Amino acid sequence: xxxxxxxxxxxxxxxxxxxxxxxxxxxxxxxxxxxxxxxxxxxxxxxxxxxxxxxxxxxxxxxxxxxxxxxxxxxxxxxxxxxxxxxxxxxxxxxxxxxxxxxxxxxxxxxxxxxxxxxxxxxxxxxxxxxxxxxxxxxxxxxxxxxxxxxxxxxxxxxxxxxxxxxxxxxxxxxxxxxxxxxxxxxxxxxxxxxxxxxxxxxxxxxxxxxxxxxxxxxxxxxxxxxxxxxxxxxxxxxxxxxxxxxxxxxxxxxxxxxxxxxxxxxxxxxxx
Numbered sequence: 478x479x480x481x482x483x484x485x486x487x488x489x490x491x492x493x494x495x496x497x498x499x500x501x502x503x504x505x506x507x508x509x510x511x512x513x514x515x516x517x518x519x520x521x522x523x524x525x526x527x528x529x530x531x532x533x534x535x536x537x538x539x540x541x542x543x544x545x546x547x548x549x550x551x552x553x554x555x556x557x558x559x560x561x562x563x564x565x566x567x568x569x570x571x572x573x574x575x576x577x578x579x580x581x582x583x584x585x586x587x588x589x590x591x592x593x594x595x596x597x598x599x600x601x602x603x604x605x606x607x608x609x610x611x612x613x614x615x616x617x618x619x620x621x622x623x624x625x626x627x628x629x630x631x632x633x634x635x636x637x638x639x640x641x642x643x644x645x646x647x648x649x650x651x652x653x654x655x656x657x658x659x660x661x662x663x664x665x666x667x668x669x670x671x672x673x674x675x676x677x678x679x680x681x682x683x684x685x686x687x688x689x690x691x692x693x694x695x696x697x698x699x700x701x702x703x704x705x706x707x708x709x710x711x712x713x714x715x716x717x718x719x720x721x722x723x724x725x726x727x728x729x730x731x732x733x734x735x736x737x738x739x740x741x742x743x744x745x746x747x748x749x750x
Contacts, residue, residue, distance in 0.1 A: 714743060
């Protein structure tokens with residue numbers, strides 16, 4: 478039996494090295510989906526710049542530099558800080574591909590008596606909507622014609638989820654941005670699409686799952702099974718499962734694909750109750 482290779486940077490990629498010589502900016506790349514997407518592009522030969530607000534971005538850069546690969550450029554700032562985003566991106570060379578993954582998923586129950594909910598809602602909009610706008614606005618200044626912009630929404634953008642109105646509304650807005658920007662930038666040959674993940678086994682997502690499970694008096698494992706058994710393909714995804722859709726949308730295969738929202742959720746959107 479062939480032993481499975483658990484190193485995401487040495488596994489084969491279906492896109493070969495077609496991204497060699499391409500500069501890819503990945504936001505939210507310190508962990509989770511963003512880090513997995515960065516690993517996928519590194520594996521395919523891209524030159525990377527990775528961005529996140531937390532200190533984990535430096536550890537991620539070291540991880541991505543293994544096996545003789547060049548260490549990615551690192552930007553440590555909040556995507557909601559327009560001045561910092563503008564300053565840091567202005568220092569970069571041409572950006573051929575943007576994978577914008579940074580975001581937050583807070584609980585914002587409208588019936589809550591806690592006045593902090595309003596601030597949490599505002600912060601969610603600042604990061605998920607304004608942060609997306611700021612990053613794209615600055616990246617466009619560095620992007621040659623025929624570039625690729627891949628935003629990150631959620632399959633929750635297509636449904637209502639109690640107590641997560643801020644997150645759902647912000648991810649609806651991301652899809653709206655993708656559609657409008659696709660039209661506006663089409664004359665430059667730049668495509669703009671949104672990826673809509675379902676449940677992915679990341680620290681942030683599992684925090685949400687654990688919180689909801691506890692509120693319903695269930696264990697984490699029982700709650701995950703209960704939710705994912707409604708999926709066409711039961712089970713929760715690992716971050717590496719998201720690499721393919723970002724690379725596809727960045728590739729020549731997707732040169733005629735723009736303004737679309739792509740669900741990657743094991744058919745989870747089909748089973749919402």
